[in-house]
Amino acid sequence: MKRLAVIGDPIGHSLSPLIHMTWIDTLGLDASYESIRVPAGETEAALDDFTHEGFTGLNVTLPHKQAVLAKATRTSDAVKAIGAANTLTRLSEGGWQADNTDAPGLTAALARLGLTDWVGMKVLMLGAGGAARAGLFALDQAGAEIILLNRTVEKAEHILGECCARQHRSGPLDDLAVHSAEADLIINTTSAGHGGNHIPLPPGEGRLFYDMSYGAPARPQLEHAAAQGWKTEDGLAMLVCQAAESFSIWFDGERPDIEVALSACRTSLEQDA
Numbered sequence: 001m002k003r004l005a006v007i008g009d010p011i012g013h014s015l016s017p018l019i020h021m022t023w024i025d026t027l028g029l030d031a032s033y034e035s036i037r038v039p040a041g042e043t044e045a046a047l048d049d050f051t052h053e054g055f056t057g058l059n060v061t062l063p064h065k066q067a068v069l070a071k072a073t074r075t076s077d078a079v080k081a082i083g084a085a086n087t088l089t090r091l092s093e094g095g096w097q098a099d100n101t102d103a104p105g106l107t108a109a110l111a112r113l114g115l116t117d118w119v120g121m122k123v124l125m126l127g128a129g130g131a132a133r134a135g136l137f138a139l140d141q142a143g144a145e146i147i148l149l150n151r152t153v154e155k156a157e158h159i160l161g162e163c164c165a166r167q168h169r170s171g172p173l174d175d176l177a178v179h180s181a182e183a184d185l186i187i188n189t190t191s192a193g194h195g196g197n198h199i200p201l202p203p204g205e206g207r208l209f210y211d212m213s214y215g216a217p218a219r220p221q222l223e224h225a226a227a228q229g230w231k232t233e234d235g236l237a238m239l240v241c242q243a244a245e246s247f248s249i250w251f252d253g254e255r256p257d258i259e260v261a262l263s264a265c266r267t268s269l270e271q272d273a
């Protein structure tokens, strides 16, 4: 029996157990997936416990995405550039392999919308926190031209240097309307919606406004974007696609069904609303 879990704090509302158990059940695999609350500051001790308890794979969410790196004995290039991991896999020789599947999760979610050819594509990305880092890495690697806007401009400049191999532009969030004119799409990674706020947008004229958040926190921003003529999409498919990448690492390359898990998540969010 393969023992898997997601760790974080808070963790009660995590959709990861639903996503992974949907796949484990439909594929008839001998595995379990639970959610475990691990408070900040207890990351390393918890990982030692999980080793003794025989866990073979962990998803990692806030506030542990950086702290787990102290226990990683192997890290992917994506983890090194992003500075955070969301997937740990127990190695047969001992220790943990750290991966970041948020980056391929974003490109897979955008590919579902027909966005596959990124070379020369102009992406306006909003926010320079933890969620932005994986997105920057993924789209820089894919060949996009990024303009990164953030309330605190210095943070934008800093993470571009850390997460991207190529040169991109940055600026203050207040310049959104100016840069929007040349953007093919906008990706919002800010947590503005969690405070019930939204970032004012100029007219979208049918372009894509992609929000990495989902559920209630995403709603005010997506409703405003739709009213301004943007085609909108929330981050739920990205969540499912990053989970699929983790699943594939743990189950020998098995590619699980995105749609079945996505529809289970949508139903669960509707029940909670």
Ligand code: ATR
Pocket (backbone or CB within 6 Å): 126, 127, 128, 129, 130, 131, 132, 150, 151, 152, 155, 173, 189, 190, 191, 192, 195, 197, 199
């Ligand atoms: P996460 O890990 O979800 O990205 P974070 O690291 O706290 O969370 O980053 C939050 C991001 O949302 C930051 O870019 C933040 O802007 P600052 O760097 O200027 O703080 C942005 N953000 C949060 N609330 C916002 C608001 N009301 N308007 C605009 N940007 C906001």
